[in-house]
Amino acid sequence: MEKALGCDFYFGNNTYGSIKKMDYVLFNKMVIEFPFKIIKKPFYYLQGESKLSNLDYNYYIITGQPYDITAWILIIKNFFKGKRTYIWNHGFYGKETGIQLILKKLQAKLVTGYFLYGNYAKDLMLGMGIPQQKLKVVYNSLDYQKQFEVRKTLKHSAILKNYFNNSDSTLLFIGRLTQIKKLDLLLDALHRLNSIHKPCNLIIIGEGSECEKLRDKSERMGLSNRVWFYGACYDESILGELIYNSDLCVSPGNVGLTAIHSMGYGTPVITHDNFKNQMPEFEVIVKNKTGSFFSENNLQSLVNVIENWITMYPKKSDKVMKECFDRIDRFYNPHYQIKIFKETLFEDFTN
Numbered sequence: 001m002e003k004a005l006g007c008d009f010y011f012g013n014n015t016y017g018s019i020k021k022m023d024y025v026l027f028n029k030m031v032i033e034f035p036f037k038i039i040k041k042p043f044y045y046l047q048g049e050s051k052l053s054n055l056d057y058n059y060y061i062i063t064g065q066p067y068d069i070t071a072w073i074l075i076i077k078n079f080f081k082g083k084r085t086y087i088w089n090h091g092f093y094g095k096e097t098g099i100q101l102i103l104k105k106l107q108a109k110l111v112t113g114y115f116l117y118g119n120y121a122k123d124l125m126l127g128m129g130i131p132q133q134k135l136k137v138v139y140n141s142l143d144y145q146k147q148f149e150v151r152k153t154l155k156h157s158a159i160l161k162n163y164f165n166n167s168d169s170t171l172l173f174i175g176r177l178t179q180i181k182k183l184d185l186l187l188d189a190l191h192r193l194n195s196i197h198k199p200c201n202l203i204i205i206g207e208g209s210e211c212e213k214l215r216d217k218s219e220r221m222g223l224s225n226r227v228w229f230y231g232a233c234y235d236e237s238i239l240g241e242l243i244y245n246s247d248l249c250v251s252p253g254n255v256g257l258t259a260i261h262s263m264g265y266g267t268p269v270i271t272h273d274n275f276k277n278q279m280p281e282f283e284v285i286v287k288n289k290t291g292s293f294f295s296e297n298n299l300q301s302l303v304n305v306i307e308n309w310i311t312m313y314p315k316k317s318d319k320v321m322k323e324c325f326d327r328i329d330r331f332y333n334p335h336y337q338i339k340i341f342k343e344t345l346f347e348d349f350t351n
Contacts, residue, residue, distance in 0.1 A: 001338070001341070002027055002028060002029065002246070004338045004341070005104045005338070005341060005342070005344065005345070007061075008031070008032075008057075009027060009031045009032075010031070010033075010034060010049065010191040011031060011032075011033050011034070012033065012034050012035075012036040012046045013033040013034065013035055013036055013251050014035075014036035015095050015218070016037060016042075016044075017040075022340075029350050032221070033318055034046035034047050034048045034049050034070075035047040035048075039069065041068040043069060044067060044068060044069070045068065045069040045070040046068065047070075048070075049068075049071065049073075049074055049318070050070045050073035050074045051076060051299070053073075053074050053077035053078050053081065053083065056210075057083070058076065058084065059084050059085075059086065059345055060078060060083065060084065060085045060086065060286075061086045061087075061088050061115070062074065062075075062085065062086070062087060062088070062105065063087070063088060063089050064087030064088070064089055064111070065089070065131070066100055066103035066107060066292060067103075070081075072107075074111065075107065075111060076204070076273045078225050078301070079110045079111075082328075084112040084317060085111045085112055085114070086111060086112055086113050086114065086115055086298065086344075087111050087113075087114050087116075088115040088138075089105065089116075089117075089119075090116070090117055090121060090279075090280055091114055091116045091117070091121030091122065091124070091125055091135075092104060092123075092125050092128070093276055094120075094124050094275070094276045095277070103140055105128065108125065108128075108130045108134070108325070111134075112134070113133070113134040113135065113136060113344065114134060114135050114136065115135065115136050115137075115340070115344075116135060116137050116280075117137075117138070117139060117140050117280035117340070118137060118139065118273055118280035118281070118282075118283045119137055119279070119283060120201070120278075120280065120282075120283060121280060122135045122137055128208060131322065136340055136344050137340070138336070138337045138341065139280075139283075139331045139332050139336065139337065139339060139342045140198065140257065140260065140280065140281055141260065141332050141333045141334050141336075142206070142257060142260050142261055142264065143236070144328070144332075144334055144335070145334075146335040147236055147240070147261075147264045147265070148264075148329075150236045150237055150240040150265075151244075151264065151265060151266070151290065151325070153237070153240075154240050154241065154244045154265065154266075156244075156245060157241060157245055157276050159241060159242065159245055160201065160203070160242075160245050160246065161276060162223070163228055164201045164226070164228070164284075166199070168199045168200055168201055169199075169200050169201070169247045169248065169310045169315070170200065170201040170202070170203060170245070170246045170247050170248075170261065171186070171190065171200050171201065171203070171247070171248050171249070171250050171315060172202070172203050172204075172205070172206050172242070172243060172246035172247075172248065172249045172250070172263055172267060172308070173186060173202070173203075173206070173249065173250060173251060173258070174204075174206055174239070174243065174258055174262065175205075175206050175251070175256070175257075175258045176206055176207070176208040177204070177207060177208030177209065177210045177211045177214060178208045178209055178210055179209070179210055180253050180254065181210075181252065181253040181254075182252040182253035182254075182297070183204070183210060183214055184210075184214065184217060185250065185252040185297070185299060186202070186214070186250055186302075187202075187214065187217050187218055187221060187223065187227070187324075188299050189250075189299060189302045189303050189306060189350060190202050190223060190226060191221045191222075191229070192224065192299070192303050193303060193306060193307060194223075196281050196303075196307075198306075198307050198310065198311075199226075200306070200310065201226050201227075201268060202223075202226060202227045203227075203228040203242060203246060204227065204228070204229050204230065205230045205231070205232075205233055205242060206230075206231075206232060207231060207232040211229070214229070215229060216302055230343035232261065233334040234305065237324045239261075239265075240265050243261070243262055243264075243265035243266075243267050244265045244266055244267065245304070246267050246316075246317060247256055247267070247305065247310065247313065247316045248267065248268055248269075248270060248309055248310065248313075248316075249262035249267050249268065249269045249270070250269075250270045250271075250302075251269065251271045252271070252277045252302060252346070253271075253272070254271070254272075254277060254278050254279050254282075255267075255269060255271040255278065255279060255281055255282050255285075256279035257279075257281055258283065259271070259281045259282065259284045259291075260281055260284060260328065260332050262324075263290060263324035263325070263327055263332075264294045264324075264325075264328045264332075265317070265326050266290075266320075266321035266322075266324050266325055267316065267321075267324065268285075268289075268290050268291040268309070268316070268320055268324055269284070269285055269290065269291035270291050270292050270294065270302075270305055270306060270309065271285065271291075271293060271294075271295065272294055272295070272296035272297070273293035273295060273296060274296040277296065281332075284327050284328070284331075284332055286323070286327065288312075289320070290320070290323050290325045290327055292305050292308075292309060315350040318332070323331065
C-alpha cells in the first residue's frame with residue numbers, strides 16, 4: 001500500500017488483546033503511533049486520531065471500529081468537509097443488535113464506502129439498504145509472495161508417514177490453540193473416526209492456552225500415537241512441507257486465516273456452517289471443491305463430513321490442490337487487494 005498508493009500510516013500503540021505490532025522498519029516513511037486510551041469498555045479513543053482530518057489527504061482508510069470514539073469524530077469532520085473516508089473491516093456479521101447495530105448503520109451513512117473481507121458481509125449490507133457502490137470486497141491475505149515461492153519448491157514427502165508409521169489420511173490444524181477454536185471437538189471426531197474403521201492421523205501446529213488440556217485429552221482417549229503436537233513454527237519452508245503433505249485441514253471453531261494458510265499450500269479446509277459466528281475467510285471454501293462445512297458444534301456432523309471427504313479423496317488429489325491454489329491466487333493475495341484499492345480510489349477521484 002505504501003508503494004502502490006503512497007499511503008502514510010498511523011497506528012494505535014496498543015489495543016484490546018495481545019496483537020503483535022508490525023515491524024515499522026519495513027516502512028520507508030515514518031509511522032506515527034497514537035496512544036490507546038480506554039474510556040469504559042468497549043469504548044476507547046486514539047489520542048490525536050481525529051486531528052488527521054486537518055491534514056491534506058485525499059483519502060482516509062480507517063478500521064472504523066464502532067467503539068472508537070476518535071474514529072467517529074474523524075468520520076463526522078470529514079463528512080462535513082466533503083473528504084472521502086473509507087472503512088476497511090469485517091463490515092456486518094449478521095448478529096449485531098442494539099447499540100452496535102445502530103452505530104454501524106449510522107457509520108454506513110457517513111462514510112464514502114467500505115473495503116470488506118468478504119461477500120457475506122456485502123450481501124448483508126446490501127440487504128440493509130446500503131448502496132452497492134459503497135461496498136468493495138478486498139478479501140484478506142498472508143505473506144503471499146513468500147508462501148508462493150515456498151509452494152514452488154514443494155514435493156510429496158514421507159514426513160507424515162515416517163512420523164505416524166502408517167499411510168492413513170492426515171488431518172491438520174494450524175493456529176492458536178485457544179478455546180474458541182474448539183479443538184476438543186476435533187479430538188472427539190478423530191477418536192470416533194478411528195473407532196469406526198476410518199483411521200486418521202492429526203497434526204496440530206501451534207501453541208496456546210488449551211495445549212496441555214488437549215494433550216491430556218488425546219492421551220486419555222488413546223490417541224497419543226495418532227496425534228502429533230508439533231508446537232509453534234514460523235518457518236514457512238517447514239510449514240509448507242507439513243501442510244502440503246496433509247490431506248485435510250479441520251477448524252471446528254471459526255477458521256480465519258488458517259484457511260488461507262492451508263489452501264496456499266494446497267490443502268482443503270473443513271469448518272462449521274454458522275456464518276454469523278465465522279471469520280470472513282470461510283468464503284475461500286467452495287463446498288466439495290476446496291473443502292466443506294459441518295453443522296456448528298455437532299460432533300456427528302463433523303465426523304460425517306470428514307468421513308465423506310476422505311472417502312472421496314483417500315489421498316489429496318492434484319485437482320483439489322489446484323482448486324485450492326486457484327482460490328488463493330485469484331483473490332486472497334495482496335496483488336488483488338491493491339487492484340481493488342486502485343480501481344476504487346482512482347475511480348472515486350476521477351468522478
